[in-house]
Amino acid sequence: MSAYEISIISIIGINVILAVSLNMISGFCGQISLGHGAFFGAGAYAAALTMVGCGSVPLAIVAALITGSILGVIVGFASLRVRTDFLAVTTIGVNFLFVGFVRKQAWLGGEMGISGIPATGLGAAGNMTMILLFAAATIALSLYISRSWMGFAFRAVGQDEGAAATLGINSGAYKLAAFGIGTALAGLAGGLYAFFTQFITADAFDFIFSVMLMAMVVIGGIGSTWGVVVAAAGLTLLPEAIRFVNDYRLLVFGGLLVLVIRLAPGGLAAMFQNVFLRTRKP
Amino acid sequence: MYYIDLAVTGISFGCMYAMMSVGLTLVYGLLRILHVAHAAVFALGAYVTVLVANATGSIGLGFLAAIIVTPLFGMAIYRLLYEPLLKYRPDVPMIASVGLLVLMQDAFRIVFGEQGITFHSNNLAFATYNFSGVTVSAVQIAIVVAAAVVFTGLHLFTTRTRIGIGWRATVSKPQIAASFGIDPIKVRYLNFAVGSALAAIAGGLVALMNNLVDPGIGFVVSYKALAIIVLGGLGSVRGTLIASLVLGLVESYGTIFIGAWLDRDAIAFLALIVLLMIRPQGFTGARTA
Amino acid sequence: MLKQSSRTPALKSRLSLGFASMLMLGIATVMPAHADIKIGFQVPLTGPSATDGKSAQIAATMAVEDINAAGGVLGQKIELVTYDDQAKSDQAIFTANKLIGEDGVKLVVNGSYSASGRAAAPVFQQAGVVMISAYGVHPDITRAGDDMFRLVHLGPPQGAATALYVGKTLGIKKVSTITMDNDYGQATMDGFLEASGKYGIEVLNKYSYSLKDRQFGSIVASVKRDNPDAIYATGYFFTGGPLVAQLRAAGITVPIIGSQAFDSEKFVEIAGPAAEGTYIIDSFDRDRKDETLQKFFAEFKNRAGYSPEGVAAVTYSAVRLMADGIKRANSADPAKVRDALAATKDFPMLEGNLNGFNSLHEIVMPISVNVIKDGKFTSAGVITDLAAFAPPEK
Structure with a gap:
């Protein structure tokens, strides 16, 4: 496998973790979050500082997980306070605040970011394998949650909080749980990203990236784990696949995004289902 | 004088934000869509203003052209992009909207160049007036005057004319308005047309102030506008006006006093989050239209 | 492929x-x-x-x-x-x-x-x-x-050379600085601030803006209050152009010194008449x-x-x-x-x-210095004291 392929597969793995974890919050539990980049970034910074400090990969991963989920639970509390309508914009705000704050902090490297993050010692292929293992674990967790009581409760909260309450579901607790789990995984992805690039700057975690993640969830089909996995891989590969248009890359990307949503608003999952059902009909 | 200078800056920013945001909040009030591509409308307004002004030698004609072109664009966005997606979750049209913004931004870059375009002659950008020590630039005056005219006009339109009253009614009580024979579809087009024209005016004024229109011109303003419409209580024009002015002032002072540890672009969202924690319903209280 | x-x-x-x-x-x-x-x-x-x-x-x-x-x-x-x-x-x-x-x-x-x-x-x-x-x-x-x-x-050598030019060649003692918030803007400004003491330059106040900013009202008002002998700003021509225009529009007439990336004819186009007299450090001599x-x-x-x-x-x-x-x-x-x-x-x-x-x-x-004169980039000398802005060694 060439280094080019390894680097792309690594990023696909990271994006799969991010999209699947966002899907738990926004897909399962219905809490629209457009600030997933902030949790991703928090994990990356936590892992970077840990690696620079003591060089331990497991510790860095734990730090990334914890930092992501702490920030996530705080935002989760906010989600309990504000109207659903407001949450999307509030999370955008969290993303801008995160980037705006980090770039001014000398101890986080300011504009220069953190560089010289020690290598994991696994090599590029080893890193890729680690990333893929974590991605597989994330997918498995997502599938498990989806089938468990928790997944049922998430969906109940997402669809109708009032009705969920009549079933005895404490919607506040489940929203917090969704945020906590989803953002911990985003933090994990951040840690893996720091291992991959070995230097980080705040710009990599901006709002546009969060929107890209939401696009993966929407295009994959909100709530569908496998759909989101496919979309995450697809949207990561797309800019590479259309490299030949060089100058017009963003134009084509934006156009395809519009087109896909316009033609398959229910996402890949719905499209797949339609085709499947149609062929099953006599 | 220094604090008054900052206030002047803040108020002119605020007026610009207001013109940009009202279209957004109206779209939200009517359709529950976060119309991110409004930034592309704003940018289009800025480009048209400069291009026509340079071609005709008249900045006034530039603005006129922008006010004619952008409503068409805005209505086309509704017809071609949002209308078919209305039955899906609001994040679906929003992602489409983001896609359109990315596409438009790159289209501006490809058509008009990476370097951006400038007015051939723009005396307003360099003219200033001194009022007993307080410096006010011609563009700042133009922004405030434009906002005053536009919002007075909007107020008269929505309180004195049949169409305007119908519009307002549809935004707050769609069913009742429909039962009075108001066509909700026409109202939507009107909504996009007016909102786009306002954004175009804001875009043209920003172009005048910077003497530069580059592909990214709408980017930051658009996200701030999102914060503003939430601060204003989503769907409320009055709330949006107040929020715009408050944000303009907070930014103007904030840039100096908290700029050392927080980006100016983040200040809007800090204000947003602080306010939401204190008043989860936004500035204008309990209206959840 | x-x-x-x-x-x-x-x-x-x-x-x-x-x-x-x-x-x-x-x-x-x-x-x-x-x-x-x-x-x-x-x-x-x-x-x-x-x-x-x-x-x-x-x-x-x-x-x-x-x-x-x-x-x-x-x-x-x-x-x-x-x-x-x-x-x-x-x-x-x-x-x-x-x-x-x-x-x-x-x-x-x-x-x-x-x-x-x-x-x-x-x-x-x-x-x-x-x-x-x-x-x-x-x-x-x-x-x-x-x-x-x-x-x-x-960045830091560019900044150090700027301090040398501002302090020694122009003989300016009091400046306000405006930094663009990215690695280039920050590193260049750091070099300037570090070397400024050596040439007896007093920095009155430091301001910063983001790459996407084009409106500088608050900074302009603050610089006006500082009343410096000169202004040093880092940035690109697309931020520097509007910045210089807005500084001049506020009636600030002291020299403005811009960093390398101001160097574009577009800068003059954007700032128009306000560009006159702006120094650009680490530019290049077009008339050579x-x-x-x-x-x-x-x-x-x-x-x-x-x-x-x-x-x-x-x-x-x-x-x-x-x-x-x-x-x-x-x-x-x-x-x-x-x-x-x-x-x-x-x-x-x-x-x-x-x-x-x-x-x-x-x-x-x-390092060459340009100044805008009659809307044109004109050479304003070369900083040849290589030791004053030596880059770091291994």
């Missing part, structure tokens, strides 16, 4: 497959003689950094054409393999690996910002690929290893009687529709220098090219004479 170069290796290989049996021997002997020397080129062609990327791309293409028109190097043509990196780290890593793995490139010019150069440098270093960063200013780039070169002054420079100017303007700025000039020089390195090494072998580049002495860049590289492969050369 698909890339911007006009060559068609895909077709070539298909042909060679078709006639494999007949041509096997012929190709094996003929191919090396006709093979071009590939130079990889990473450049932001899309996204917010495309402004500089476009200029860099035009300049690099011109450099390659000029080299090939003059017979190429070592009897071979230069082929530019261009990839868009959007000035983003992950894109830079992808394209670096693509250049190494799929295109077999051994020599690279990075015509992009630091976010790209920083990410790509370790990848290239590990693969033994020589990279010249044309205008990436982050110190990490050359620290990645000895295959890395940089053709622009680091140099045939290459004047030819470059005319041709670039012809292709781009606007005059070349510093980014274009330095990217052109970077490609020329790489070719010169190959020539002096008498081989396209990266290790030999690296040694030849490290031994560079008095290479004529468009910006002036490059004395050479220091041990960290940072450039050693004087």
Whole structure:
């Protein structure tokens, strides 16, 4: 496998973790979050500082997980306070605040970011394998949650909080749980990203990236784990696949995004289902 | 004088934000869509203003052209992009909207160049007036005057004319308005047309102030506008006006006093989050239209 | 496989497959003689950094054409393999690996910002690929290893030279500073602040703005209150233009000193009459009687529709220098090219004479200053005290 392929597969793995974890919050539990980049970034910074400090990969991963989920639970509390309508914009705000704050902090490297993050010692292929293992674990967790009581409760909260309450579901607790789990995984992805690039700057975690993640969830089909996995891989590969248009890359990307949503608003999952059902009909 | 200078800056920013945001909040009030591509409308307004002004030698004609072109664009966005997606979750049209913004931004870059375009002659950008020590630039005056005219006009339109009253009614009580024979579809087009024209005016004024229109011109303003419409209580024009002015002032002072540890672009969202924690319903209280 | 170069290796290989049996021997002997020397080129062609990327791309293409028109190097043509990196780290890593793995490139010019150069440098270093960063200013780039070169002054030396010019040449004692919040703006300002004491400069107040800002009302009002003898601002021409216009519009008349990336005719176009008298440090002297420079100017303007700025000039020089390195090494072998580049002495860049590289492969050369006069870039001297802004060594 060439280094080019390894680097792309690594990023696909990271994006799969991010999209699947966002899907738990926004897909399962219905809490629209457009600030997933902030949790991703928090994990990356936590892992970077840990690696620079003591060089331990497991510790860095734990730090990334914890930092992501702490920030996530705080935002989760906010989600309990504000109207659903407001949450999307509030999370955008969290993303801008995160980037705006980090770039001014000398101890986080300011504009220069953190560089010289020690290598994991696994090599590029080893890193890729680690990333893929974590991605597989994330997918498995997502599938498990989806089938468990928790997944049922998430969906109940997402669809109708009032009705969920009549079933005895404490919607506040489940929203917090969704945020906590989803953002911990985003933090994990951040840690893996720091291992991959070995230097980080705040710009990599901006709002546009969060929107890209939401696009993966929407295009994959909100709530569908496998759909989101496919979309995450697809949207990561797309800019590479259309490299030949060089100058017009963003134009084509934006156009395809519009087109896909316009033609398959229910996402890949719905499209797949339609085709499947149609062929099953006599 | 220094604090008054900052206030002047803040108020002119605020007026610009207001013109940009009202279209957004109206779209939200009517359709529950976060119309991110409004930034592309704003940018289009800025480009048209400069291009026509340079071609005709008249900045006034530039603005006129922008006010004619952008409503068409805005209505086309509704017809071609949002209308078919209305039955899906609001994040679906929003992602489409983001896609359109990315596409438009790159289209501006490809058509008009990476370097951006400038007015051939723009005396307003360099003219200033001194009022007993307080410096006010011609563009700042133009922004405030434009906002005053536009919002007075909007107020008269929505309180004195049949169409305007119908519009307002549809935004707050769609069913009742429909039962009075108001066509909700026409109202939507009107909504996009007016909102786009306002954004175009804001875009043209920003172009005048910077003497530069580059592909990214709408980017930051658009996200701030999102914060503003939430601060204003989503769907409320009055709330949006107040929020715009408050944000303009907070930014103007904030840039100096908290700029050392927080980006100016983040200040809007800090204000947003602080306010939401204190008043989860936004500035204008309990209206959840 | 698909890339911007006009060559068609895909077709070539298909042909060679078709006639494999007949041509096997012929190709094996003929191919090396006709093979071009590939130079990889990473450049932001899309996204917010495309402004500089476009200029860099035009300049690099011109450099390659000029080299090939003059017979190429070592009897071979230069082929530019261009990839868009959007000035983003992950894109830079992808394209670096693509250049190494799929295109077999051994020599690279990075015509992009630091976010790209920083990410790509370790990848290239590990693969033994020589990279010249044309205008990436982050110190990490050359620290990645000895295959890395940089053709622009680091931020801190630029800032130190500015302090020297402001304090000694202009004799200014009180300044307000305005920093652009990115690595380039911050590093350059740090250099200025550190050296300012040495030249008796008092910094009254420090302000900062983000790359996306075009409205500076609060900063302008604050600078007016500071009432400094001069203003030093770091930024790009698209932030500097509106900034200078707004400072002047507020009735501030003291000298404004801008950083390197103000250097673009677009700056004058945006700021209009307000641009008059603005100093630009680490600019380049456009009137220098140099045939290459004047030819470059005319041709670039012809292709781009606007005059070349510093980014274009330095990217052109970077490609020329790489070719010169190959020539002096008498081989396209990266290790030999690296040694030849490290031994560079008095290479004529468009910006002036490059004395050479220091041990960290940072450039050693004087810094020119321009001032805007009658809407034109006019030379305002050269800062030659190399010791005052020496780049860091290993």
